[in-house]
Amino acid sequence: MTLRSFQGGVRAKTVVPARPSVSRWRGLLHGLRGNGFVRGERGSSLIEFAVSAGVLMTFTFALMEICVAFYTDGMISEAAREGARYAVVRGSTCTTSSGGSCTVTAAQIKTFTQGLGYPNPGGGSLIATASFPDGDEVPGHRVLISVTYSFPIRFPLLRTTALPLTAQAEEVFVQ
Numbered sequence: 001m002t003l004r005s006f007q008g009g010v011r012a013k014t015v016v017p018a019r020p021s022v023s024r025w026r027g028l029l030h031g032l033r034g035n036g037f038v039r040g041e042r043g044s045s046l047i048e049f050a051v052s053a054g055v056l057m058t059f060t061f062a063l064m065e066i067c068v069a070f071y072t073d074g075m076i077s078e079a080a081r082e083g084a085r086y087a088v089v090r091g092s093t094c095t096t097s098s099g100g101s102c103t104v105t106a107a108q109i110k111t112f113t114q115g116l117g118y119p120n121p122g123g124g125s126l127i128a129t130a131s132f133p134d135g136d137e138v139p140g141h142r143v144l145i146s147v148t149y150s151f152p153i154r155f156p157l158l159r160t161t162a163l164p165l166t167a168q169a170e171e172v173f174v175q
Contacts, residue, residue, distance in 0.1 A: 083113030091173035
């Protein structure tokens with residue numbers, strides 16, 4: 001590369017030594033800077049904030065989803081216990097104060113357990129089943145309540161899947 005300069009009114013030719021070769025990418029970046037595309041590090045903190053805020057928000061919402069799943073697990077456990085309690089106090093010898101029968105069937109236990117009205121923050125479906133492992137609902141025999149809940153996991157940009165949660169409660173008939 002040569003430069004021409006004026007020295008004392010006489011035009012002189014000055015030779016500038018060539019720069020050592022740099023990597024291709026550095027040369028490309030230098031060319032972009034010269035054209036005004038890249039101007040130092042202005043705006044880099046905005047990009048760093050956007051990336052880190054996205055990661056932080058992802059972890060925050062994942063933690064919230066996990067907390068709702070744990071709450072829902074406690075809710076279905078309580079529903080199973082309440083269904084079992086409902087069944088044991090209404091065994092085959094249950095009578096009302098007016099002398100009528102208040103015995104319960106598996107269908108009534110299922111309807112009661114599913115209709116308890118607990119909040120459903122997960123938006124899933126609760127399915128209850130009642131069975132009598134000893135064959136009937138006489139005092140001293142058992143009732144088994146199983147509650148299954150399909151907890152939908154909703155996470156942005158991922159396929160929605162369901163986490164099956166189950167709870168069981170077993171009690172002995174007292175009446």
